[in-house]
Amino acid sequence: MAAGTPVPREPLTFAERTYLPQILGGLKTTWRHLVTPKTTLEYPEQRPALPPGYRGVPTLVRDPHGREKCVSCQLCEFVCPPKAIRITPGAIPADAPTAHVEKAPQEFEIDMLRCIYCGMCQEVCPEEAIWLQNRYSTTGYTREEMVNNKARLYELGGTLPDEHLKWDRKKAAETAGNDRH
Amino acid sequence: MSASPKPDLITVNVDGRDVAVPKGTNVIEAARLVGVDVPYYCYHPKLSISGNCRMCLVEIGMPAVDPATKAPIVDPGTGKQRINWIPRPQIGCATTASPGLHVRTNTAQIKECREGVMEFLLVNHPLDCPICDQAGECKLQEQATGYGRGYSRYIEAKNVKPKRTQLGPRVMLDDERCILCSRCIRFCKEVAKDDVLGFIDRGSYSTLTCYPGRQLTNNYSLNTVDICPVGALTSTDFRFKMRVWFLKQTDSIDPESSVGANTVVWSREGVVYRITPRRNDEVNDTWMADSGRELYKQNRAPDRLMVARVEGQDSTPAAALAAAADLLKPAAGAVAVVGSGRSSIEEQFVTRRMANALGAGAFLVGRSDPGDGLLISADRNPNVRGALVTGLVTNLPSERLTQLGEWIDEGKVRCVVSVGEDLLAAGLTEAQLARVAVVYLGTHANATSAIARIVVPTFTVLERTGSFVNQQFRLQKFFQAVPGPAGAIDDLTALTRLLSSVEGEYFPPEPAAIWPEMARAIDVLQGITFAGIPATGRLLDGSRWAGLPFPEGPGLHFQPAAKP
Numbered sequence: 001m002a003a004g005t006p007v008p009r010e011p012l013t014f015a016e017r018t019y020l021p022q023i024l025g026g027l028k029t030t031w032r033h034l035v036t037p038k039t040t041l042e043y044p045e046q047r048p049a050l051p052p053g054y055r056g057v058p059t060l061v062r063d064p065h066g067r068e069k070c071v072s073c074q075l076c077e078f079v080c081p082p083k084a085i086r087i088t089p090g091a092i093p094a095d096a097p098t099a100h101v102e103k104a105p106q107e108f109e110i111d112m113l114r115c116i117y118c119g120m121c122q123e124v125c126p127e128e129a130i131w132l133q134n135r136y137s138t139t140g141y142t143r144e145e146m147v148n149n150k151a152r153l154y155e156l157g158g159t160l161p162d163e164h165l166k167w168d169r170k171k172a173a174e175t176a177g178n179d180r181h
Numbered sequence: 182m183s184a185s186p187k188p189d190l191i192t193v194n195v196d197g198r199d200v201a202v203p204k205g206t207n208v209i210e211a212a213r214l215v216g217v218d219v220p221y222y223c224y225h226p227k228l229s230i231s232g233n234c235r236m237c238l239v240e241i242g243m244p245a246v247d248p249a250t251k252a253p254i255v256d257p258g259t260g261k262q263r264i265n266w267i268p269r270p271q272i273g274c275a276t277t278a279s280p281g282l283h284v285r286t287n288t289a290q291i292k293e294c295r296e297g298v299m300e301f302l303l304v305n306h307p308l309d310c311p312i313c314d315q316a317g318e319c320k321l322q323e324q325a326t327g328y329g330r331g332y333s334r335y336i337e338a339k340n341v342k343p344k345r346t347q348l349g350p351r352v353m354l355d356d357e358r359c360i361l362c363s364r365c366i367r368f369c370k371e372v373a374k375d376d377v378l379g380f381i382d383r384g385s386y387s388t389l390t391c392y393p394g395r396q397l398t399n400n401y402s403l404n405t406v407d408i409c410p411v412g413a414l415t416s417t418d419f420r421f422k423m424r425v426w427f428l429k430q431t432d433s434i435d436p437e438s439s440v441g442a443n444t445v446v447w448s449r450e451g452v453v454y455r456i457t458p459r460r461n462d463e464v465n466d467t468w469m470a471d472s473g474r475e476l477y478k479q480n481r482a483p484d485r486l487m488v489a490r491v492e493g494q495d496s497t498p499a500a501a502l503a504a505a506a507d508l509l510k511p512a513a514g515a516v517a518v519v520g521s522g523r524s525s526i527e528e529q530f531v532t533r534r535m536a537n538a539l540g541a542g543a544f545l546v547g548r549s550d551p552g553d554g555l556l557i558s559a560d561r562n563p564n565v566r567g568a569l570v571t572g573l574v575t576n577l578p579s580e581r582l583t584q585l586g587e588w589i590d591e592g593k594v595r596c597v598v599s600v601g602e603d604l605l606a607a608g609l610t611e612a613q614l615a616r617v618a619v620v621y622l623g624t625h626a627n628a629t630s631a632i633a634r635i636v637v638p639t640f641t642v643l644e645r646t647g648s649f650v651n652q653q654f655r656l657q658k659f660f661q662a663v664p665g666p667a668g669a670i671d672d673l674t675a676l677t678r679l680l681s682s683v684e685g686e687y688f689p690p691e692p693a694a695i696w697p698e699m700a701r702a703i704d705v706l707q708g709i710t711f712a713g714i715p716a717t718g719r720l721l722d723g724s725r726w727a728g729l730p731f732p733e734g735p736g737l738h739f740q741p742a743a744k745p
Contacts, residue, residue, distance in 0.1 A: 073311035074424045091421045100344070103312040103421050126311045170307075173341050 044137075055119045055132040058110055059157030060150070063165065067098050068154065069129035072105035076121035076130055084114035085121060100171045108150040112138050128164075131157065193282040208273035208284055209237055217286055220295065220324045222302075222410045223362035224274035227466045228371060231363050234302075236324065237273035238294040240285040242266035270294050292328075299329040305340035305385060306411075307357045315412030317425040321360065340385050348378075348390075349397030351417055351471055352406060356388045359413035365389070365405035372468060372555075375399040389413070400553065403471045407457055418475070419455045428454055431662035432716060434649050435465075435473035436523060436642045438552065439560040440736060441651030442469040443717070446477070446643055446662035453477035453643055453663055461717045463738055464655065470556050479641055480663065484626045486638035488668040498637055498670035499678075505598075505620045505635045506682035509539055512596040512618075513683070516541035517585050519607075520573050521600040522548065522562025524672060525647025526656070527692045529564070530571045530699050531676040532600060538684035542594075544585055545578035546607045549732045558652055558739075559732040563642075566650040569726050570705055577729050581608035589613045596620070598679075600672070601639065603627040622675055638669035645671060647692050648714060652733045654723030658714050 015021055041048060050056075063069050072089035090106035092099055121130045135156060140146045148156070190201040195212045202211045209219045210226070222234035245254040245263040256263040264283045270291060273284070285291065303325060310316045342356035366378045366389070377395045380387050391397055397405070406414045428447035433456070435442040442465035447455045456477055458469035479485070489501035496504070509516055518536040520529055522545055536543040545568050548561035568574050586609050588594045594617055597604065601623040604614060614632055621633035624641050644665040648658045665671065674690035681687040688695050693711040700706045705721050727742050734741060 071312045072421075073316070074427070075311075078424070078426060089421050089423070094345075101312065102345070166308075173338060174344070177341055 050134050050136075054134055054136075055117045055122075057112065057135045057138055057148075057156060058115065058117075058121055058130055058132050058153075059135075060108060060129055060153040061131055061157040061160040062154065063162050063167075064159060065165075065168065066159075067101070067167065068104055069127050069160065069162075070105050070108065071101060071103045071127055071129070072108070073103075073126060075124045075126065079120045079124045081118060081120065082114040082116050084111045084116075085109070086111070098167070100174060101167050105150060108153055110148045110153065112146045112148060113143060128160065128162065131160070133157065191278060191280045193278045193280075193284065195284045196287055202278050204278075206278045208239055208241070208276045208278060208282075211278045212239075212273065212284065212286060218327075219273045219286055220320075220328055221274055222320055222324075222360060223364060225364050225367075225408055225467075227468075228364060228367045228408075230275045231367060232272050232275045234298070234360065234362050235272060236295065236298050236302075236328075238270035238291060238298070239273045239276070240266055240288055240291060241271050241276060242283045242285075243279075244281050244283070295324075295328040296330045299325055300334070302360050303329070303333065304335050305357070306360070307339060309355070309358060309412065313355075313358065313412035314415045314420055314425075315358075315409070319412060320410035342388055346390075347417070348414070349402050352397050352402050353415050353417050353420060354389060355413050355415070358411050359389050360411055361387055361389070362410060364408045364410070365414060368401075368405055368408060369397070369399070372404070372466075373399050373401040375401075378405075400470050400472055400557070401468060401555070403474055404458070404468045407467070416455070423449060423454045429662075431660050432459060432658070433643060433662060434563065434651075434657050434659040435469055435476075435556075436563040436649070437470070437473045437476065437561065438556075438558045439563055439565060439652040439733060440465065440556050440558050440739070441563060441649050441655065441657050441718075442473060442556050443657065444469060444473065448643075448663045451663045453480060463717060464651065464653070464657075465556055465737065468556060468737075470553075472557070476641075477643060479625065480643055482625060485666065486624060486626055486630060486636060486669065487666050489638060489670075490633075490636040492634060498668070498675065501635050501637045502670075502675055502678050503682065505637070506679060508618055508620065508635065509596055509598070509679070510683050512539075514540040515593060515595040517544065517588065517594045517597045518542070519544045519546065519582065519585070519597060519599045519602045519604065520568060521545070521602055522560075522565040522568060522578065523642075524564060524567075524600055525645065525659075525692070526564060526567035526571055526650060527647050527695045527699070528600070528672050528676055529568050529573045530695065530703075531673065531680055531688060533571050533573045534686060535598075535676065535680045535683065536573075538680065538686070541598075542585070542588065543573050544582055545574045546582065546602045547578035547580045549580065552734050552736060554735060555737050558736055559734060560652065563651070564649040566652070566654055566723065566726070567648075569729075570650055570654075570703060570721065571699070572703070577731065583608060585609065586613055589617055592616075599623070599629060599633075600676075602629070604629045622672065624669075637675050638666070639672045639675060640665040640669055645673070647673065648711070650721060651718075652731070652736075652739055654721045654726075655718040656709070656714055656721055657718035658711070658716070 072087050074087050077085040077087050086109045087105050088107040092104050119132050122132050189204045192199050192201050193211050195215050195217050198215050200215045212219045219237050221237040223231050242264040245265045253262045344355050346354040348354045369378050370376045377391050377397050381390050406416045427449045431446045433444045433446045435444050443459040443461040444456050445459045456474045460467045489496045489498045491501050491504045516539040518541045520532045549559050550561050552559040596618045598620045605628040619633040620635045621630045622637045622639050630636050643662045646661045648656055650656050677688045677690045696711040700709050
């Protein structure tokens with residue numbers, strides 16, 4: 001099939017040769033946009049309404065009792081495609097009120113120059129501790145500024161209105177002991 | 182396990198495939214030989230059978246024979262001998278293979294059994310995986326995925342047990358995670374000979390604990406963490422440090438004694454997080470001492486030598502080695518080389534060549550301490566036999582460098598090269614060392630490095646590649662797990678550079694490149710290449726040195742030669 005038979009070119013009709021139907025068709029599109037409502041926004045004074053499930057800057061959240069939900073299992077660090085997440089795990093001191101959770105991040109860094117907002121960290125998190133929220137604009141003058149550390153991530157994240165409170169129930173069970181024998 | 186060198190083979194049939202196995206093999210191991218995975222928790226190839234987890238249930242049967250005539254009963258449908266299957270499943274770990282035994286692991290009944298066992302094991306197992314150090318290497322995780330039902334039917338409250346019990350200085354127990362397999366108990370009783378663990382209470386109240394007033398303090402306690410199939414026993418040192426799936430595994434050797442226990446070094450991004458044993462049935466089975474696991478801390482110890490020094494001034498390793506060569510060359514004939522029983526055999530070979538080139542006497546510093554009869558021997562140098570093989574020394578080293586001291590006093594020696602040995606600790610006096618120029622190649626600061634004319638920082642065993650010869654004259658390889666610090670230099674590179682600048686003979690600083698010359702020059706190493714040394718090591722012919730009074734006593738897989 002190297003040198004096939006050439007496809008015969010259809011000759012243009014009279015209407016096509018005048019170009020008028022095409023010009024009118026194009027003008028119709030232009031006129032339609034002249035009368036439809038504007039879709040552009042005066043950013044940054046105006047902000048778009050974000051759809052539910054929007055994937056903005058990843059953040060860490062606390063539960064309604066103020067406990068940090070992250071237990072530094074490092075699954076997000078593992079799954080992160082651009083390796084933007086870096087966690088230093090650590091133990092919770094035995095005298096802390098959340099000592100029964102045992103493990104929490106000492107440091108948690110997300111490099112926003114690397115992050116691709118894919119949301120896999122949120123998907124993989126077994127503790128529902130990392131959420132991609134509505135903030136989409138991050139700026140900074142240096143590379144260091146673009147790395148969100150643990151304090152910044154909790155500041156951005158806030159509190160999750162969570163009803164599971166799995167660790168609170170666990171602590172309650174620990175306090176109550178075995179009651180069903 | 183069978184100990185005879187040529188075991189009798191018997192044929193068993195696993196899932197329709199015949200396999201010849203040594204007599205005494207159990208069904209789990211026989212199935213492993215044909216690539217069939219029989220899941221288990223409590224079974225361990227190096228421990229006694231307890232058979233309490235019930236995960237390895239298989240169907241077994243024997244070929245049918247006529248009870249009276251012993252003639253095979255042939256199934257008319259298939260034309261083959263009929264198999265009398267036992268109607269109920271049996272545990273594979275406690276079933277010893279017998280000739281003609283038939284095993285089925287893939288039937289609906291076995292699948293259901295495994296699902297049932299998994300369900301019971303998971304009934305009271307806490308959902309701790311996100312905070313559990315075992316996650317990623319947990320048998321319960323793996324087998325719940327592989328053989329479990331996939332969902333939970335359990336809606337009642339889970340059992341509550343103590344979560345953070347310190348069993349010993351290095352071992353932490355979480356009773357909720359424990360599946361009561363008793364591997365740790367059997368290990369302490371049978372291998373460590375320190376019977377401190379046991380179960381108390383009954384049913385779902387059962388908990389693992391130490392005997393009253395006792396603690397799990399023995400030097401093999403961390404092996405219980407290794408063999409724990411779940412996250413019940415965790416190492417306090419490794420606890421919450423890093424997830425195992427980030428860690429790179431490198432084969433290495435425990436350098437703390439001449440046993441040469443095989444190890445795996447777990448590192449991430451140049452940082453070592455833990456050291457665990459590697460199975461070698463001829464050396465250490467699957468065990469190693471706790472003391473050897475902490476040696477990675479030396480890599481980042483505060484007294485680590487990080488910068489080369491010449492005459493008290495900071496320098497680079499290359500400049501320091503050049504200065505050392507300038508010092509040694511004119512002093513040829515009045516040089517002494519103190520080699521090391523901690524060097525690899527390749528480094529000792531180059532040290533020997535350097536001593537030859539300089540007309541120098543070569544010494545070694547012995548280290549002995551009573552062994553524990555298991556995996557720490559009385560000879561605390563990992564590679565004294567390597568020094569014998571390479572001819573660095575011809576006799577067993579003493580702990581004191583008395584003869585070198587005499588030579589210095591007589592003025593025979595003007596220059597001493599020490600490969601990581603503290604000369605003051607080895608019996609030389611400061612007055613003696615003041616009369617000679619000391620070139621020190623070593624990893625950590627000590628009294629000798631403080632007074633040495635030239636100090637070249639070198640790498641630890643975790644940062645080098647090479648091989649050791651252990652007490653059995655077994656040649657074993659170790660590999661570089663992490664890069665060394667920026668200001669230090671590989672021992673082999675340092676020694677080959679010194680050698681080439683004092684004599685001109687040049688070896689590429691790679692063990693693989695030195696081996697052809699070693700195999701040519703040393704008759705017991707003939708025909709060996711570095712790549713050709715198996716992962717479990719290769720026995721050398723040590724009969725030439727059999728008459729030497731080696732200090733080692735009996736240990737695991739080791740019997741010292743009878744003293745004449």
